[in-house]
Amino acid sequence: MVDLVRKERHFAAGSTWVTPDVIDLTNRQLSELNSYAGxxxxxxxxxxxxxxxDPTTSxxxxxxxxNRRDGVRITGMRAVTECRPPLxxxxxxxxxxGEDSKPVLRFDLDDPAPKAYEVDPETHRExxxxxRKSISLEYNETIALRLESRTLKYYCDYRFEMQVVGRGEVVDQIIDDGGQPFKISAIWRxxxxxxxxxYRKYGRLYVGGLANPDMDAPWKPWDPADYERQGL
Incomplete structure (x- = not known):
């Protein structure tokens, strides 16, 4: 049923990332990171x-x-989450x-029971x-879905649970990251x-691209308090 699962980056994230641990990059690691510009x-x-x-959106x-000769029908999809304070x-x-296109299905992980939703093009409501609809697949027919998940409040581990109907039976199909949950964290504001x-919420801060005021390297370490005092 699931042929491919691939993580992608949302354009709004730019090159912003959050890690669970305080990381002090070695000079070699920082040079390696900077070599990846472009x-x-x-x-x-x-x-x-x-x-x-991924920050905020993934x-x-x-x-x-x-996978059935008499076809299958997808009648529901939700995100199964475990959430706690942001990293x-x-x-x-x-x-x-830059900009990017919009995904097909969205999930608000700040909702206690996040279901797949879309934005109505006429009313702009979620x-x-x-x-309102289901997804039908004939035998060997394929469809690609882009699933966008978002949180403004939490750090979440999550999987997708899809309801599939075939031969009169309803089966729950789990979509995850190779047996592990997907991960996403809100940014402290x-x-x-x-x-x-x-910025003071973070143990370490590295700044790159348009956010780097010195512009002398793609990435540079900053003291979070100093960076905040500069009003950047």
Whole structure:
């Protein structure tokens, strides 16, 4: 049923990452990271290798294939979550400079029971995706779905649970990251969940791209309090 599961980066994340632990990059590691300027795939692999977690929004691309000769129908999908306060280890901060397309299905992980929803193009309201439609797959037919999950409040481990109907039976299909949960963390902010970033919450701070005022290297370590005092 599930042919492919692939994590992707949301354009709004830029090159920003959060780690659970306080990380002091060695000179060699920092040089390696800076060598990946303009090479986003290598940069993503580097951050994931040190435990980097997507900030605020994460995208998972899933390719589904019909595996029954009489067809199957997907009638629901939800995110199964375990959430706690946002991570406070190390913030690698580098905001975006471009745009991207919107995903197909969205999940609000701040909701205690996050179901798949979409934004109605006419009313711009959020509506339960599977309350209005289902996804049917004939035998060997495939479909690619982009699943966007978001949190402004928590650090979450999560999996997707998909309800599949075939031969009159309903089966729950789990979608995860190779047997492990996907991970996402909100960014600490000063006022509510949408104010300025509260850099002092983090044990370490590295700044790159447009956020680096010195512009002498793609990434540079900063003291969180000093960076905040500069009003950057």
């Amino acid at each position: 090479r986003p795939l290598e940069e993503v692999r580097f951050f994931r290798s040190i435990g980097g977690v 995208i998972v691309e899933v390719v589904l294939r019909g 406070r280890g190390t913030l690698f901060y580098s905001p975006p400079a 509506v339960d995706y599977f309350a 000063k006022k509510g969940y949408t104010g300025d970033i509260d």
